[in-house]
Amino acid sequence: MSEYNSMEMMICVAARFMEDGCSAVVGTGAPCAAGMLAQKTTSPNMLILFEAGGVAPLLPTMPVSVGDSRTTWKALMASSMTETMSLTARGMVDYAFLGGAQIDKYGNLNSTMIGNDYRHPKVRLPGSGGANDLASNCWRVMVITPHEKRRFVEKVDFITSPGYLEGRSSRDDSGLPADTGTYKIVTNLAVMGFDNPERQMEIETLSPGVTVEEVQENTGFELLIKSDVHETEPPSKETLRILREEVDPHKYIIGR
Amino acid sequence: MKVYFEGEGELFTNPDPDIARKHFRKKNKTLVDKRMKIEDAIGKFVKDGEYIAIGGFGGVRVPTALMHEILRQGKKELGLSGHTATHDFQILAAGECFNRCDIAYIIGLEARGISSNARKYMESGKVKTTEWTNAGMAWRFKAAALGIPFLLGRQSLGSDGIKWSASKVIECPYTSKKYATFPALYPDVALIHVHEADKYGNATIRGVSIADHDLARAAKHVVISCERIVDTEEFRNDPHKVMIPYFCVDAVCEIPHGCYPGNMPFEYFSDEDHLKEWLTVERDPEKFKAFLDKNIFSCKNFNEYLEKNGGLDKMQELRKKEFLEE
Numbered sequence: 001m002s003e004y005n006s007m008e009m010m011i012c013v014a015a016r017f018m019e020d021g022c023s024a025v026v027g028t029g030a031p032c033a034a035g036m037l038a039q040k041t042t043s044p045n046m047l048i049l050f051e052a053g054g055v056a057p058l059l060p061t062m063p064v065s066v067g068d069s070r071t072t073w074k075a076l077m078a079s080s081m082t083e084t085m086s087l088t089a090r091g092m093v094d095y096a097f098l099g100g101a102q103i104d105k106y107g108n109l110n111s112t113m114i115g116n117d118y119r120h121p122k123v124r125l126p127g128s129g130g131a132n133d134l135a136s137n138c139w140r141v142m143v144i145t146p147h148e149k150r151r152f153v154e155k156v157d158f159i160t161s162p163g164y165l166e167g168r169s170s171r172d173d174s175g176l177p178a179d180t181g182t183y184k185i186v187t188n189l190a191v192m193g194f195d196n197p198e199r200q201m202e203i204e205t206l207s208p209g210v211t212v213e214e215v216q217e218n219t220g221f222e223l224l225i226k227s228d229v230h231e232t233e234p235p236s237k238e239t240l241r242i243l244r245e246e247v248d249p250h251k252y253i254i255g256r
Numbered sequence: 257m258k259v260y261f262e263g264e265g266e267l268f269t270n271p272d273p274d275i276a277r278k279h280f281r282k283k284n285k286t287l288v289d290k291r292m293k294i295e296d297a298i299g300k301f302v303k304d305g306e307y308i309a310i311g312g313f314g315g316v317r318v319p320t321a322l323m324h325e326i327l328r329q330g331k332k333e334l335g336l337s338g339h340t341a342t343h344d345f346q347i348l349a350a351g352e353c354f355n356r357c358d359i360a361y362i363i364g365l366e367a368r369g370i371s372s373n374a375r376k377y378m379e380s381g382k383v384k385t386t387e388w389t390n391a392g393m394a395w396r397f398k399a400a401a402l403g404i405p406f407l408l409g410r411q412s413l414g415s416d417g418i419k420w421s422a423s424k425v426i427e428c429p430y431t432s433k434k435y436a437t438f439p440a441l442y443p444d445v446a447l448i449h450v451h452e453a454d455k456y457g458n459a460t461i462r463g464v465s466i467a468d469h470d471l472a473r474a475a476k477h478v479v480i481s482c483e484r485i486v487d488t489e490e491f492r493n494d495p496h497k498v499m500i501p502y503f504c505v506d507a508v509c510e511i512p513h514g515c516y517p518g519n520m521p522f523e524y525f526s527d528e529d530h531l532k533e534w535l536t537v538e539r540d541p542e543k544f545k546a547f548l549d550k551n552i553f554s555c556k557n558f559n560e561y562l563e564k565n566g567g568l569d570k571m572q573e574l575r576k577k578e579f580l581e582e
Binding site: 028029050051052053054060061064065066067068069071072078079080081082085088089112118120121123124125126127128129130131132133136137158159160161162165170171174175176177 | 312313314315316338340342359360361362363364366367368370375378379381387388389390391392394395398409410411412413414415416417419420425433434435436462463464465466467468469470519521522525526528578580
């Protein structure tokens with residue numbers, strides 16, 4: 001078995017979910033690394049998009065902004081935010097990678113504010129940016145995040161980006177496009193999904209050496225547990241080599 | 257038409273296309289020389305209390321030189337479109353130039369971190385806010401550019417953001433499905449930095465255009481800053497290069513490196529060290545005041561700011577970085 005840190009593990013696991021030929025809007029940081037890794041491993045024909053307008057770049061290095069020059073390096077189109085967002089609205093985008101200060105049991109994400117009064121936030125956060133748009137209109141949302149109790153809360157203070165709202169059919173009832181929603185949550189401890197009628201977060205696989213109890217202890221609500229819960233397959237030597245040598249040689253992301 | 261829900265956020269601008277039509281009717285459609293000094297352009301077209309929108313993407317192709325001038329002229333009580341706003345927002349928050357803001361993305365500088373001063377300003381209660389999303393704001397500029405009062409989208413549905421927006425959820429008359437409305441946004445002024453413009457205001461943008469195509473058409477006044485003034489023949493020989501046509505534009509200011517410390521695609525990369533310095537120095541109010549005095553208020557113009565931060569040597573270094581020539 002190879003040695004790897006939890007960031008490397010999360011990136012490798014997330015990349016594995018990208019089937020060949022899929023399309024994804026990625027951000028900076030771990031999502032971008034996962035997209036680049038997927039392109040070099042499981043999904044060589046993946047279409048990578050950046051929300052500010054970069055289409056199919058041959059990323060030479062990690063971007064610092066989702067609109068910077070790297071996102072159009074040898075790209076097939078330098079378009080606009082209006083263009084990429086309209087791609088998501090007309091169903092052309094399979095995956096979006098999102099994060100947030102809080103996530104709840106229905107996969108809703110908060111990146112707007114901490115507190116219980118919008119007009120008087122305890123802490124103001126940046127807001128939706130494109131996150132709500134991507135969570136609303138892409139087919140599947142992926143989340144890569146550290147597994148912390150303060151982050152995994154029963155109910156987010158503010159639903160910036162919709163998951164399954166209040167569970168069951170509430171997402172569909174709100175008018176959001178059918179068959180969309182939060183797909184997988186990849187953390188240092190586990191991979192979780194929502195493949196149940198309640199649309200609640202459910203442990204699917206556990207990182208090597210991690211127990212269900214440990215995941216539960218680091219989560220602020222009760223998790224469902226899939227009947228066939230098993231160990232997450234660790235990253236292969238070759239995948240780690242590609243990640244370290246080709247995707248992030250300066251360790252901008254995996255060195256965190 | 258059935259209305260299921262109405263957000264309680266304030267609409268800071270009037271979405272009625274007929275009001276905009278009256279204004280656009282009067283815009284000059286002849287080819288006149290619009291070159292002017294930055295001081296004059298900001299003095300003439302940015303008035304206290306008006307609603308402004310900034311082109312680019314926060315730290316990419318932003319009109320830094322124009323914004324510094326807004327601070328130097330002490331513009332106040334502006335309305336602001338907080339669309340993809342990062343370093344631009346940080347600058348305008350430092351000057352406490354605005355008191356109302358349509359929010360899609362504010363106070364952060366993406367992966368670089370949060371502007372503590374901008375966060376403090378937004379938590380101070382001095383700024384009225386209405387909540388939107390990046391696509392929502394892009395749709396609002398698009399609606400204005402199309403001369404219609406709103407567009408529809410499914411972004412925002414079901415979220416808490418829509419409660420604090422000025423969207424309404426309506427039943428589509430064709431599909432009977434729910435859609436959110438995004439009311440047209442006609443800013444009083446748009447400030448947009450471009451690669452090249454001629455003296456009449458025809459402008460070309462290289463790299464991603466974000467929402468600037470529509471923003472330039474939605475705004476009642478447009479101030480363009482550009483890396484270079486070029487001859488109109490360049491556009492006459494290659495008309496597809498014009499992203500913003502002259503009749504949208506009111507002022508053209510030539511200011512090389514006018515987006516520094518931001519990234520100008522195909523020209524120079526962002527000065528990450530200087531952006532980091534901004535973020536760090538903000539945590540100490542006294543140091544921050546001295547920093548702003550040095551870099552903005554005491555500068556007679558933008559070139560002095562560039563000089564203080566490395567001048568041409570730095571610009572050449574950032575140009576190499578842009579083309580990955582380390």
